[in-house]
Each structure stands twice: as C-alpha cells, then as structure tokens.
Amino acid sequence: MQVLPGLVNHQIRLASRPVGTPTRDNWSFTTEAVHEPPPGGVVIRTLYLSLDPAMRGWMNDAKSYIAPVGVGEVMRAGGIGLVIASHSPAFAVGDHVSAGLGVQEYCMIPESHLKSSGLFKVDPRVGSLTQWLNVLGMPGMTGYFGLTDVGQPQPGETVVVSGAAGAVGQTVGQLAKIRGCRAVGIAGGTAKCEWVVNELGFDACIDYKGGNVREGLKQHCPKGVDVYFDNVGGDILDHVLAKINRKARIIICGAISQYNNTAPVQGPKNYLSLLVNRARMEGIVVFDYADRYHLAVAEMAEYLKDGRMKSREDVVYGLDTFPEALLKLFNGENFGKLVLQVAS
C-alpha cells in the first residue's frame, strides 16, 4: 500500500480504563502514516467528531449494547468527514460522509467494513455538517425514535425531557411541540433554560442547578407528566416519577448523572410509581432503528427547512483537546450538541 504523501494521522487511543471521571492519563496519543485504501476501500479526513455521553460507557469493560473499546484501540467516535481517496464505486473523492471514524484525523475503511462502519453520504444542502451530527445524526435519531416509538406522545399530553439543551433533548422537546404536546425541559443554568424556551419554543424549562426540580414540575406540569424522556437518571428521575400520570411512558435513554460514579448506580427509589400508575419504563438504543433513519432524516430535514426545528452545536476545536472536551458533557458545560472540530 502506497502512503498518501505528506499525511500524518494523529490518533487518540484508550490507554487505560478510567475509574470515575476520565483523565488525560487514560489516553495515549499516537501517529501513523496514511495509506492508499485497498481495492474497494476509502480514506476519510475527519472534519467533525461527535462527543456523546455514551462514550463514557464504551470505556468500561462491561457488557453493554455494544462491545467496549479495547485498551490500546483508537477511541470510538462517530463523525463527519471528507472522502480524500476512494477505490469504492459508491464514494467519490470530495463526498461528505458520516461514519464511525474514531478519534483520529484520518480513517481508512476497507470494503469489508463499509457497511458495519455505518458509512453514508451526507448532503450539506439538507443540513450543515454539524447538524448531521445533531438533529440529523445519532442524537436526533435517538430523540426521534425514543419519543415517537417508545414514548408515543398524544396531542395535549405533557412531555418532559432532561438534558433539554443537549443534543437529544433539543430534538425531543421540539418534536413534542410539533406533535401537539406540552414540552417541558430540564436543564442546568438560566442561559440554557432561556434558550430552550425562547429559541426552541418549549413551554417551560426547569433549571436544576438554580431551582427546585420538584417545585418546577409542580408548576409547569399542572396536568402531570405523560411522557418523560430521561437522559440523566439520579434524583431528577425520582422527582419525575413522583409526578407521572396513569399509563405514563418513561424512556430510558441515558443516565449522565451516574456515568462517572465510583459508587453503585442510584436506582430510582420511586419506581413503584410505575405500579400505582400502571406506567412503563423502557430503554432505547438507537441502532435498532437503523432501517428507518432515512425516513426520520427526511422528516427532520423538512422541519429544519420550515423553521420548526432549530439546533445548536457547541463546537470545540482541535483533536488534542478531546480529553478535556469530553468532560464538558459530564459537568453540563456544553451548550448544545458537543462537537469536536478536527479539520476544516
């Protein structure tokens, strides 16, 4: 294999499994030459990487919905890139694509992995490259299928979503409004809450940092909670459980409050509210809906075009900032979908 002249691939690999919050010591920094792709393969230059709470789970050596990242492997990450070399008839140099690129500057995908890497072309006219990692990407799909398929919101119902200013939360709340529901967010800080209400059009947003979530739910969900989309777990899940209506649906999408715990996960003390209210708590993993992504993307693209769906990305620059950038997710510092720009 010929080396693509002059190109050096900077990579970030998992050096050790973190206990609690990951530190720079858990990562190693390597460089490799970039080669011509083998027949049928492509080489992609990473432009943007998606930073997601789920990444913390992939760093643990635990059975989950996906295999853990091995120690010594390039850290797994979805991203948007530009095809710079192709021996595949399906992709041309200059195509923008989405794929599991990993935390590195260049990604070679052999023909045998084109499908499993989730590689597909993205159209920058439908949405910006960062929107393709947000409302048109995995977080958007997660929000879309979690809300519509698991939550099944009916017009007039009250939908609550935590992490409301995050990638998934943005989608869920705006989609709830489009479906004729009352949308109430939970987010951290005045700026995020104001943005969620004023820009995204939620009916209300409860500031879990500055306010009292229990009181906020009482005030903003006068008819109780029919659907709760949970991204955070912990006390907030318990507060919402205390306010659910009969036949409520709780979508378990994540538990960001618990991911860096060294203590055992905090189970929902109020789970018997499920019994009293004949309610349902159900997990969602977005990959299960892969065969319907194209339908959801088409629908969301319409909403982006007609202005009913907005998005915000929090873009951090430079591959080397990855270790610190990731932590923004866990202290709630990111404002909008967190994206790492690797090249332009």
Added chain:
Amino acid sequence: MQVLPGLVNHQIRLASRPVGTPTRDNWSFTTEAVHEPPPGGVVIRTLYLSLDPAMRGWMNDAKSYIAPVGVGEVMRAGGIGLVIASHSPAFAVGDHVSAGLGVQEYCMIPESHLKSSGLFKVDPRVGSLTQWLNVLGMPGMTGYFGLTDVGQPQPGETVVVSGAAGAVGQTVGQLAKIRGCRAVGIAGGTAKCEWVVNELGFDACIDYKGGNVREGLKQHCPKGVDVYFDNVGGDILDHVLAKINRKARIIICGAISQYNNTAPVQGPKNYLSLLVNRARMEGIVVFDYADRYHLAVAEMAEYLKDGRMKSREDVVYGLDTFPEALLKLFNGENFGKLVLQVAS
C-alpha cells in the same frame, strides 16, 4: 331497621397508621349489631377473608391506586361469604358471594354499593371457596393479566416469578408452563421450592433464603430471562435485571420486601439494564381488567378441572388472629395463598 336477632358483628378497625411493621396497637376491636338490609341491599356472613401484601399499602396515608383506609374504619379486605339476608332480586339467601367484605363477621351492602363492592356470586362447583380467593380471585386475576397482557410470554421463553409459592406466583408459573414457557420460581425455603417444582410443575425454583439468587438464576436460566414477574423488589429485582434478555418485560406487581421499610424504598440499581437490553418495566393493577375477569376465570376453571392448574391455600382460623396472621406475608411464613377463615 330491624336487628337480625342474636347476631353480633365483630370488627377490626384501623386504629392508627403503622410505622414499619404493623402491631396489635394499630388495630381496634369493635362490635355492632347486625341489621336487616334496607330495600335492595344484602347482608353477608363472612366465611373467608383474603390476606394480601397490598393491605399494608392501604394502611398508609399515601396517594396510590386506591384510597387509603381511614383511621377508625373497618379494615378493607376482599372475601367470600354467604348471603344471610337479601332484599335484592339478584341475590338469594344461601348464595355464596365474593365482595369487599372488610375484616368483620358480617357485611351489609346497600343497593347503591352492590356494584362498587365488587359483589358477585361464586360457584363452589367451579372451585373451592378458598380457590375463589386464590387462582380464581384477585391474585389469580393479577397473575393472569400481568403475565399475559403485560408480560406477553412467547413459547420457549423463560419466565421468572418471585414469591413463587404465594398466591400470585402460583398462577404466574403454572400459566407460564401452560403457555409453553420455561418457568423458574424464586421462593423462601426448601419446602416451598420443592412444592413449586414437584407439585406445580415449575422447571426450577431458587431458594432465596438458603441459596444464592444470582447463582440460581445463572444455573436455571441458561438462556437468560425474557419475562420477570416481580412481587418482591429489593435485591432480587436487581439480580434478575442483571440477567434479562433483549426486549425483556418486567411486570411490577409488588415489592413485599419494601412494604414495612422505614427507610426509603430501595430503587433498582441495575435499572440501566433496561437501556442496554431495550427492555420494559411496567406496573399492573388488577382492577383495570375487571371487564375481562369472567373470561380469565372461565379459562382458569378449565385448567383446574383438567389438573393443569393447582392451588394451595394457607388457612388461618379466627377473626381475632388477623393482626398476627397478616404479618405472615411479610416474613414469608405463609405457604400458599394466605386466607383467614372467619366462619364455616
């Protein structure tokens, strides 16, 4: 209203709300004369009362699926009785009936309450009077609709039920076998476990008192757990959550391990297994299925007749023993459906 000559109604009333395990001090003992029923009403002599874990919840002043029993009121209880006076065309003296009779020897039901008391005739040829409080009664209905409607077991799947030797558990496991599933019980003590396997035909039963539930699940659920019918909560719920399969269904029917807690309820620490496995946890309240009881009773009566369904009742004698008899449920002393015989 004329007094029915010579009849004295002994009653047990809630005197105060218990903190933790109820004691005799939480009850008061009263007597009343028994009157002729008003036009359209009936008087019933209590024969058997159903003692159920749910009664503990009714003693708390908390929002639930049913109003709490008021302090000073006769304790709520379902039961089987004999009509001894009737001014209702629908019921004749000598009829056996099921109704919310309360913990008392006689119950007068006025015409206006005939429906809300759940009064209906039972046929002793279809099942014994105690079976009408067990597999043909509320516990049976709870097991039936919880398993079939919420659990939706498919042939070949593994169904686990806790409280397997209890009223609901008996029904769930036997019904799971009838539906072509592998049935694994969890119960306390060798005698119960052996009975569940040898008499009821479960494939296995794990002794939570003498054994290790985690190891037991590993051994007896080699293909994982598809449906879990939870009557107990606590650590056992967590152990099962760690073993569920993709798209598993967990029916939350009760949490007997938690009912006398003075500490907060123990939430399931492993609830994120719902996410990893795209699984569902859902509450059931049997009253929601009232319009289909007759169908389930007819089906269960067939199984009783052809021997595919068996039942065991643990009968305690005498109204006065109620305070202590109730506690058998919470320390696992009852073996089979706990029933209080008040008269014969």
